[in-house]
Amino acid sequence: MTPRLLVIGGGILGMMSASAAAKAGGFSEIIVTEQALGPSGASHYSGGVHFPYGRQDRTRSLTRKSAVALAAMAGSAVSGWCRPLAMRVVAGPGEAIDPAQFTGPLDPAEPDMGSLAPSFCDDTRFWSIAGAHVADVPALIAQLQLELVARIRVAHGLRCVRLRERGDGAEAEFATGEIISADVVILAAGPWIVEAPFLELTEAFSIRIKKVVALHLDRTSTLDDALIFMPRAEAFLLPQPAAGRWLFSYTSTDWDVRPETLACGLSRADLEAGRAVLERFCPGLGRDLTSGRVFCDAYSPSGAPVVARLAAQSCIILAGAANGSGYRFSPQIAREAVALAAENPTASTA
């Protein structure tokens, strides 16, 4: 009998998983349930940047494999959700760069970064590297949904309030009262994964939720501007010419936040933390960071995404905790989740 697959969460990981399952075949039915109307979680806020970088073997492997898949998808896209980007890697004064963390060759470059070039400290070093792009993540999700409309059911406004293993499969109950039984479940609830009804199922993975902030820099950018990546600071400057600005993403240190409490927008501390990071590279530019976006993402203890059964023979597969890189790793996370979903766990552990 071919299994019935339920995907919980309609963000980029849930929709990529549904798409991968539809392409792989072998499922009698694929259902995606999403509590909101369209992507409202981390995927809604995502900067959509893909760059050829990973701090460990696992994330570099995900980077390589996902880059190939995203390029193939962008090639067939009709809505133009993807824009290739030139990219510069930047080392500030006294900082070292590890070329082994990049999945392509780094070539020394001149400080030719268009409008922002004069803002960088004199002793900054630059390299160029190929392979970056920026995606409109909600537009990609909309495209996936359009492609899948005849093959899967996407149910919006269905909030899962209970999820449990039952017999050979699982049973999910929704706030509407609907109960959906499935042979296998991919749980892609983003930063809601540590909340009811999922916490008791996922506690063993020690996933934590961290704030993610990307600030808007009020300086014009052009289509020729490169993505500027500061690996030691885990920060980047993304040109957003259509919006007449740059997006500055830096690493927040606010742990154990919750999606519900971030709807109140940026705090003064968010702005000040971002300004302090940017000023290390571009003195005087921090004051032009005035607005932005704030949400959160799920992070794993290992620094690599989690794609795993809840337990050895569980039919529930967790796909998430992509540590602020869930867009760029999404095709490969989805592929791995679907491969697990297609396996019979009893057979694989016998």
Ligand SMILES: Cc1cc2nc3c(=O)[nH]c(=O)nc-3n(C[C@H](O)[C@H](O)[C@H](O)COP(=O)(O)OP(=O)(O)OC[C@H]3O[C@@H](n4cnc5c(N)ncnc54)[C@H](O)[C@@H]3O)c2cc1C
């Ligand atoms: C500001 C910001 C910038 C970022 N920039 C980048 C970037 O440039 N590049 C990159 O690769 N990554 C980036 N990320 C990270 C990336 O966006 C996330 O890792 C990715 O979107 C996670 O996708 P997801 O599907 O796991 O989660 P989500 O997008 O949060 O989706 C989870 C979905 O599950 C639904 N859900 C939750 N609970 C339930 C329930 N009980 N019942 C039904 N549905 C439920 C939610 O409504 C939500 O839509 C950024 C993140 C943020 C916040």
